[in-house]
Amino acid sequence: MTSQSHLRRSIISLARRPLLPLATALLLPLALCACGGDGNGGGEDRLRVVATTTQIGDFARRVGGDRIRLTVLLHASQDAHDFEPQASQIRALAEADAVLVNGLGLDAFVDAAVRQSDAKVVTVTQGARTRASSAAADKIDPHVWFDVANAKRMVENIRDALSAADPANASSYEQNAAAYLAELDALDQSVRDAIAAIPQACRKLVTDHEVLGYYAQAYGLEFVGSVVPSTSSEASASAADVAGIVRRIRELGVPAVFAEASGNPDLVRQVGREAGVKVVDGLYGDSLGPPGSDGATYVDMMRSNTAKIVAALRPCGA
Template structure:
């Protein structure tokens, strides 16, 4: 009798419809941590996102590893900034032999120029970050049409958060006296922020950290601080602090804190997400300039 019951149960279970298999997450590799955060917000559970340059890394001068080549080889999508930021990337893609679709997220952004160079730091303007996010959404939908509704919903929710963040930054800047809206930062990473929000940034280094500031550049910065009465200099999380410390000592301009320019922090740090990064930076700026 027991054996008959087991047989009947087996037959009945066999007649039940098979449970739908969840698709494997789409493999997405981002060139650096800020783009990885955007991709996670858009992709949600349907994507598995990794970053080549991790938290605290400098994407300008990064040296890829064999593990990076494997990541690229296994990826379906490779999310990159472009505008000359990842000069090391084309060789990595070629050596990996992978067939990932390359998504350049600055498509559609009005590019700033610093001399003959394009300024790649477009994410420092929150309205530009929204363009990054929609480009990622469109690439994910093209790669995984079945997830289109999920990607659209995730993007709409995240864009609403970015709209609120943009308003937050504008309100904070409005509390800074106009004559105080001038700072010194290590390299020219905040040009898009300056254009969007009206704080002037002066930097001894150009748009990349791969070249050192000359003695003439440093002397010019020191002269500008004295003439314009610039109240504060800021360190950057990816740069050696000694140059800014020297400029502060020679001018009397206070060190206003550390700004996050090209990299997020680890999960337990001050800026583990893009939104956290922007909030940290504006809090540092208003704290140093708003008096």
């Protein structure tokens, strides 16, 4: 066995360990590049890409495949609004060829780090249809990916950015993106079909923070409000806010309230109790779920959220 295959084998066994420490995970791409070219685009000349959020990371993985070395800053089930990169992640940012960001106020935490590097910063939400926050009309809601049409735009922007930075692999990025965009078209239709099964009068959403405004707008639900009246989970709810949302839930006959996997469900539970409606846990909001969960990828997350929403809202008034 050559030393190279020894190295490959040790990397494979490392990758199979269930609880890979983050520092090791970040070093893994460096170790992989020591394998040299394998005719499959893997090698030390691969494009170094950093994605801020888990959704952008998933899109980049689908478009870049094994032709890029990808680092995703946010972890599964992590709140995006109060994130601070670790020292090792700041190093990855400094060494990146391209940094893929949401750019709508969700990931300003990378600004200082990329300012000191030569990395090209790509705002992948460029051209997405945006909406203002219900709670603050002067703020753009950053959760654009919950409209699949916007997710497609993000994928197209990632495809174009990778192709521009690495023209030799442009046809591969083009093919991967085309296949994934077709999957997203099917996903969009399946969400539409699922929501159509909910009676119109029951299509009313109340979430933890204002995370599903785009979803409501794209798929024909009424966004009644959020327990924390902000597009940032860093905000807090006053007693008057809680009383207000409880009153609206009762007045509008909202069937259920949704807590997020990346947040603390206590306040949502309190609102559910006071309003006398059921509380649905585990909606994927700011981040995807961990590998193996029903929200491990963007497509999984959208399907899982839609299934929970349909199950909770459909029997309203029954």
